[in-house]
Structure formats: C-alpha cells, structure tokens
Amino acid sequence: MSPLFLLIPMALPLAGGAWVLFFHPKSDLVRAVGCEAVALVTTAFVWLSFFIVKDEPVEIYSFTRGFSIDLRLDGLSRLFAGMVSLMWPLALLYTFEYMEEEPRKNLYFAFYMMTYGITLGVAFASNLTTLYVFFEMLTLVTIPLVTFYGDHESMYAGRVYSAYTIGGAALAFFAVVMGTLNGFGGNFIRGGSLSAPGSGPWSEQMVMLAFLFGFFGFGVKAAVFPFCRWLPVASVAPTPVTALLHAVAVVNTGVFAIIRLTWYVYGTERLAGTPVQALCLAFAAFTLLYAAVKALKERHFKRRLAYSTVSNLSYMLFGIMLLTPKGFEGGVAHMVFHGVMKMLLFLCAGAFMHKTGKAYLYEINGVGKRMPVTFVCYTIGSLALMGVPLFCGFVSKWTLAEGALSEGSPAAIAGLICLIASAFLCAVYTLTVSIRAFFPMQGTDRFLREQSFEPGWRILLPMLVFAAATIFFGVHPEPLLSLIRDAM
C-alpha cells in the first residue's frame, strides 16, 4: 500500500488530543478509556503499516522546489516508530494512576496524545525538511507538558527548555538548508544523498561546517555537551513526561535526526577520518563522562536519572559517529535498550515519589521493604544501565565498545575509556540507591514497619513489562540486532 497510509497513525493521536482539548471529557473514566483506545488503535495501525506499506517515498505537500513534506517507511523508521508505539500505551496507562489527583488533566492528556502523533511524524519523515518540521513541532507541543504544574520552578524550566530546543533547531536549520540544496532534496538514502564533493554549489569546508551546525543543533535535543543543561532542569515535569519524552521520545528524536544526517544524508565515507568526526566523537565522549559525574553529585532522584540520560544519549551519539557498521549497530541498539531501561527507572522513581511524597535520595533508606516490586524493578533497571550481562544494557555497551576498538582512532579509544569510566560511575549512582532502599543501616530506616507504599496495577503493569523487556533483550538480543543491521 502507498505510504499515504502512514498518515492514519500520525493523525489519530492528533485527533484524540484535539478531542480532549476541545470537548473536555467530564469523567476521568471516559477520558482514560478514550485516550488509551486511541493510543492502542494508533499502535495497531503503526504495526499494521510495517506489513503493508511499501518502502518508497511519497510527497504530501511541496513548499517550493526541493523543499517538501515526504513520508517513507524504511528500516530505521520501523525501529523508531515500533519502539515508540509500544511504549506509548504503557506510559499512558501509568499516567492515569500517576495523574489521578491533578487538576487540568485535559490540558495534559491533550498534549501528551498529540506528542505521540508528531513523534511518529519524525519517524516517518523521508527528507530533512520533513524531519525539521516535525522536530520543531515536537518542541512546541511538549512545552505545555513541561510547564504543566505552573509553579515558579516549572515556568522557569519551560523557558529554559524552549530557549534551548528552539535555539538548537535554529542551529540545525543551516544543515537542513545545506543538505537540501546541495544534494537531492535532502532525501534519506543509505550511503548518503549529498552530491559528490566539489560538484555542489558549496565548498567542502562549508559543507562540513554545516554538518557541525547540524550535529550540535539536533544535538541540543540529544543533550550533547554544552547544551545539556535543559534536560535536568526539565525534569520538574510530571514523571510520565520525564520518562517517555525526556528519556525516550524527544531526546531520541535528536539522536534519530543525527543518524539521519550522518548516515543517510552525508554518508559515512564523506565524514570518516575527518576532523569533524573526531570533534563530534570527542564531544560525545566528554559528555558521557561529564554527565555521569554530574549525576553522581546530584541528590534529587529524578534529576540524577536525567543526568544519566544525558550520559547515555552520548553513548548513542558516540556509536553513530564512529561511522562503522558495528558502531551504528551499538548506537541504535542503545537507543532502543536505553529507552526500555530508562523508562523502567523513571517509572520506578515516579512511583516512589508519587506514593511517598519524597524526592531526595537520602529519604529513601529502607523503602525497599515497603515497595518491593518497585525497587526490584529499579534494581533490574540499574543493573541493566551499568551494563551487567543478562540485561540489555550489556549488549549495546559491548557492541559499542567493540565498534570503538575496531575503529581504532585515538578519539574512539579515548571514548572507549570514557565509556568504561562512566559505566563505573553509573554503577555508583544507580546502585547506591538500591542499596539504600534495601539495606538501610541499622536504625536509619525512615519508614514504619507495616507501611506499604506499593502502587496500583496501572503503575505496576508498565513497570513489570519494561523489566521483562530489559531481561528479554539482554538474554535474546539477536533478532533486534539483526533488524538494526538490516536497517543500515
């Protein structure tokens, strides 16, 4: 079937969001069932499209010659859309319980649903212009979610968030224009779509400069070093937003855009071995260590996880910028696996904060006995994040490290060392939480003996599903890895 079919899953959540926004469902149950139904149907359509939609581009609308909105479903789109579409209904389920007592739920759910459609748009984009349009829309549609609580801190976070991401998109604009004018409409073609060096209107230096602008511009969403501060600040948003958007959907969009730019527009041959590659690798390697140190210093549960996200996003960028098949495999695998693990960790952190009303790590002593399922899940997530075998983080880290070693340039080797060091820091900053929760020092237990804080099934179910996925992908990663290799 024609790729026009892809418009259905993109439009459905937008319609669902509009319904909530304009018709204000009165009862919680109606809203919940409606949203969940829309999300599930969308997911079903996404997965249906994998089987029936042909791998070819289709033009939806043309601005002017060269700049047009095109959709296409290729291997990488499948991966990204597939990942996002499986997570959304689960995160939504979690949200119903988490947001039960909040006012202004309509506003929240409206934008939460719309984000789904736009994220799918990013996944299905077939050229730089389309990607850029959805990228910008994603920024705008998530701002109300960040400022949701409306207090001073949230408004501040909203301003920081919008300034960074809009500024980043402005930087990336240069690369978008260059990629579109200097090639074949910025289309995503395996091996690159830019015209050969020297044949385009622009000099090679300019082309490389444009790449840097693109890397750091899209990299703002992927929180690469100088532009990583917004992510921890934005973690004041409700936990489902931090979990799904600021650990998976939005930030991975940044990574996804960089993959598109690097592997599908510029092509690896053009970049491999240039100082540009070394520079990008160095920034990624530095970020992954820097953020791990910051996470270690942080005492706020969610902000610590947010810094950990920053660190892990740079793992992906590092893998992608290695420009070798192994690196690509590791980077994309880490994108999927990190999504699963970090969702799990944030959901657990959210459950803890929601049920006990505490947010800081020194308040966590002994809570493991009161919320055993939550903290067993948390421990699984943290073991996975640090890269213990049997859990999925190990697979991607191993692949990344293999990629770095076989690439063999000084920047890659330095990155490998940063990777090991940051894995150690990761162990310190995630496992100490589990240890405090399960093994409080005698007499420092802060909770009453018989108190139970275990959340309800709507929170537990997503958590358990993600924990199971963490282990499943760790034990049996081969199908997914081969999908990634095919996508390349």
Place this chain on the structure above:
Amino acid sequence: MLIMLLVFFPMLGAAAAWFTGRREDRAELRDILVIDTAVIEFVLSFALLRGRHVFSIPDILGSGLYFAADGFRAGYGVITAFLWAGAAIFGKEYFAHEPEGLNRYWFFFLVTLGATQGVMLSADLMTAFVFFEILSFTSFTWVIHEQTREAIRAAYTYLFIAVIGGLVLFLGLLLIRHSAGTLTFSKLREAAAGAKEQGWLRAGFLCVLFGFGCKAGMVPVHVWLPKAHPAAPSPASALLSGILTKVGVYGILMTASTAMYADAGCGVCVLVLGAATMLHGAVLALFSVNLKRTLACSSMSQIGFILTGIGMLMVNRAAGSAEGEALAAAGIVLHMMNHSLIKLTLFLAAGVVVMNLHSLDLNEIRGWGRKKGTLKAAFALGALGISGVPLFNGYLSKTMLHESIVSGIEACRELGGMMDRSFALTEGAEAVSGNLSPAPGWLPSLAGWLSGLEGLFLFAGGCTFAYMLKLFLCIFVEKNADPDRQTRYDRNPACMNRVSTAVIFGSSLLMPLLGQPSVSLGIARALTGFTGDYAEQLSEFAAFSPENLKGGAISLAIGALLYGLFIKRVLYGRTAGYRNLWPAWLDLEEGVYRPLLTRVLPFLFGSLMSLFGENRLTAPLSKGILFAGTVIGRALDCSLDFLAMLLRKTVFREVKVRGRKERTPDLLGVLREETRQAAVPILQNFSFALMMTCIGILLILGVLIFYVVQGVR
C-alpha cells in the same frame, strides 16, 4: 544436561525457598529446602567426574553460553558443591538466633551456588564473565547481611571493587576477542598464537588478570578481603574465602594457560603480583588480632601462593622446563583445592566461636576452646594442613609450588648457558623452548630474581605456620587474662549441635587424608588436564624426598622463630594481651583509594566542570554577550520604530493634550531592563549566551542563504 541441572537447579531451589520462607512459620521448611538443594547438588556433582560433559545454549546473550566439564572443571564443581553443602548445614544452626533477613540470605546463597557452578564449568570466557558478574552481585548481599556500619562500609568496598573488576574484565574480554577473534578456552591457544596484534592481546590479559584479581584478592585490589570476611556471617565467609576467591583464580588460570601460553613477560607480571599478595597477606595476618580477619588475610596469602604458581607455570613454559610446568600445574590445583577445604573447616570453627561469644577479638575469646575437644581437634587439623606440615595436605601442594620455582631457576640458568653458546640468541632460545614464540633474551637473568622469590616463598610459608600457631594456642591452649571469664568458658563444654560437629570434624578429617601423596597425586593427575598431560612428570615426584622435606622444615623453622621472637615478644604484651601494631595509616583503602574516589577525583572533575558551568569567570562573560546580543537585536528591532517615531514627530505629529506630559523612555534603561529579564533563567550559563549569539548569526545567515538561492537560480 547435567551441567544445566547443576547451574540452574540451585536457582530453582532458591526461588522455591524464597517463596516458602515468605511466611515466618514456614522458616523451618525453608531451611530444610535449602539444605536439601545444596546436598542434592553435591550428590549430583559427582556425576561430573565420569566422562566429559559439554553443554551449550547458543542462541542466548548474543554469543551464547558454553559449558564443559572435564578434569579440573569437574573436580572443582564437586568441591564447590561440597563447600556449599557444608555451609548450608552449618548455617541452619548458626542463624538460629538471628532470623532477620534470612529469607534474602538463603535466596542469594543458592543463586550464588548456581552462578559459581556456571563459572567453574564454563567453556569460554564470555560465559565465565556472565556468571562471574551474577555472583559478584549476589554475594554482595552476604557481606551486607548484618547491616551494621562496618558491614555496610565493607559491602560498599566489596561492591565497588567488584564493579571495577567487572568493567576491567569487560575491557579485557573485548581486547582478547578483538585480537584473537575468539573467547573459547579450547581454541584460544592457537588463536592467540596467530593473533596479529600481540600488544592488544597482552593488554587484554592484564585486564583479565586485574578483573579476576579483584575477586581473588590480589594486591593491589585486595582491600575488600580483610574487611568483608569479618563482616559477613561465618558460613558466608567460608564460601567467600574458600570458593569465590577461587573463582577469580580460575579465570586467571584458564586465561593464562590458554591465551598467554608461554608468555614470559606476563608470567613475570603475575609472579610479582602473586608474591606481593603472598607476603602482604601473611604479614597482615601476623599482626591481626581478630580471628576472622586473620583467616581472611591468610586466604589472601594463600591466593598469593597460587598466583605465584600460575606465574611459574608461564615462566617454566617459556623457559622450556616440562618438569617445572607439571609441578606448577599440579601445585596450583592442589593448593586451590586444599585451601578451599581448609578454609571451610577454619571459618566454620570461627563461626562456632561467633555463635557462642558474638566476638572475634582474640583477647576476648582467648582460652575459650580449652575444654572443647572436638573443635580443638578440627581446628588443629586445619591449621596443620594450611601450615604445610608433612603428612598433611598443605605440605604437598606447597612443596610442589616450591619445587616448580626451583626447576624454574634451573631452567633459566640452563637457558642462559644455551644462549651463550648459540650464535643468535633468539634462535637458540627457540630451539630450547620449542614454542611458537621465542623466549625473550632477558629470561636467563630471571634466575637470580627467582632465587629471591624462593626465599620469599619459604618466608611466607613460615608466616602461615606462625599465625596459625598463634590462633590455635590463643583460643585452645592459653588461659584468658580474666580468670572469671575463663571459669565461665570452661564450665560449658558444649558449643554446637551434633550436625554441626559432624560437618566441621568430618571436613577436617580430609586434611590428613589428602596428605597422603598417593591420594593427592592421583587427584592432581586427574585435574591438570586443562593445560597438558603431566602424568609422566608427576610420577617422578617424591613427596618425602630429603630435598622436599628440607624446604618444609626451613619454612616451619622460620615459622617457629617468628612465633617465639616476634609474636610472643613484640606483639604480645603481658597486660595488653595481643596487640595490633600494624600502623593504621598503612591502609591502602583508607589512605589511597577512598580519598582518591571521594575527594581527589571529584575535586579535579568539579573544578573542570565548573569552568564550563556556573562560576565567576563565565557569568560576566555570558552577561556581556547577552547584552551585546540584546543591543544588536534591539537596534535592528528599533530601526523601524525609529522610522515610526520620526514620522510621528514630523508628518503625523499629535496634538498635545494640555497638562499631561509624556516622558520619553530612556533607551539605555530599556536595554538594561531587557537584558536583565532575558538573563534571569540563563544568567549564569555560558552555553546559552553562545547559543543566543548563534541564533542572531543564523538569522543573518538565513537572509544570506535566501540571496544565495536566488543567485543560484
């Protein structure tokens, strides 16, 4: 199939025990379940000894899990299961009075058993690594079990050293895989010999050495060992010391005997670290006044003996001495086995002390065992075994290790002679060693160093005798300084129930049994298959030849002298009792590692990071850039307003209403206000200011691009 059963059956047992024990009234049933699981595992493990077992799960974990049980691996599977069964049976009585957290303990106890079997029966390094990581985390719960301040501190040390070890091991595996292309033990020898990047391979081996060394308690990452053992419950200490350290040794041994086949450089590296571990542990044990800490340091020292053996295995091979190689291989496996069994007895005996007195301080428990005949006998047998007294098991393994050093010295000397005679150095060495890689030119000069090592070896052996003598005499012979306490101790000779007695005494009877050369040599022949066939060389070994007895006698004499002159004269004070004169500041963890991790590195990173973040240097800079950006933006913005203002002042001039005076806003003031407002969220951030400038530049660029596009068309 059998292997799968051995690895996963305890894990199932763990789950069953955990579910059973969730209700407190079923605690009894759970204990029985745990003991049954461990005992069944022990019985099952005997089946390993017959034939060769191979098992694999290829489609899992990316590269698959591969197991094999033959010779050494099968033998160690049995020993592992034996220790676990012993610790489980004794644990029931040990924990009878402290039920807190026991469900958790038993769960991880059995999971660790499965994971340990997984390492011991692994056929490739990756499988070993996977199970090694599992047991690192599960055994962590043993150390933290008591949840006291010391236990938590020790547990953190244990965990972080395990994590660092795991990561370095990860790197090592990666390097070996990268250079040799495989991680399967049986293929590694050829693959490593044919590897192009020998440098990466060596680096990989050193990483593996460090990583497994973390668990083995090798210097300089031994710091967890003297702290974790006293903190953990005694049955767990027995396993930590008896088996988990051996897991590390196993990894080093398997890698050394395959990937680093006959690499003298790495062999010397292992020798140096081994000798340092051996000596450091022995000296710490001499000074210690805590029963379990002494035993822990003793473990460290014995691991040092084994590591020395591994180093000698590699050096002997490089020097081409088949006899030394055989002795080293046999010495390694026998000493590993002996040490596991001895430490089971000794730590369980220490557990009996803790169970009754809740103290480990030698001055407090002094004289407690005077009237406890069975325990005394068991402890004595263990002490005799580990001290290397002839007719007991430790003597045989230590003698073999000693002899391997001696033949290493001879081989190096011989090699030197050959090299002098031959024209080209490398050719001669190759002819002698017959290996793929020629022996390095410096190998002959190693002979002198090895003689020094021999001396250290005998000295460390003497220390073993001295501190075991100290423990035995202190607990079982001397009288307590406080006569009241002594009468209380003597009044009650019962200290454990019959089952525990049977376990401790039964296990101690193995020492004289394994002290028979025929038994031990038979075991050695069966277990050394992993590195070569040594039946011929081993049959020539005469355990009680005058030379060998001389080595043992020297060692024991040194020990007796140390006890008489150093322990009794210096460390023992008439009023203060046993004193720990080891200077407190000479602690690698407190002195170096902890400050490094908690102060120095954070300080370095912190100052580096703050350069890019919030500080006095960048804040004015960001503010300045922001101000400039605002001025430029405002100027552009104002140009139209200015036009409008001009028009208003001239063409569309308003008529002034009388009595109302408008104040023209001060332009600079407006700019300042705008800067201030814009700066609020991002005042102290350099990157934001940079980005705002970029946005400005980009707007200009956008205009330019527009014209370029026009121009192109």
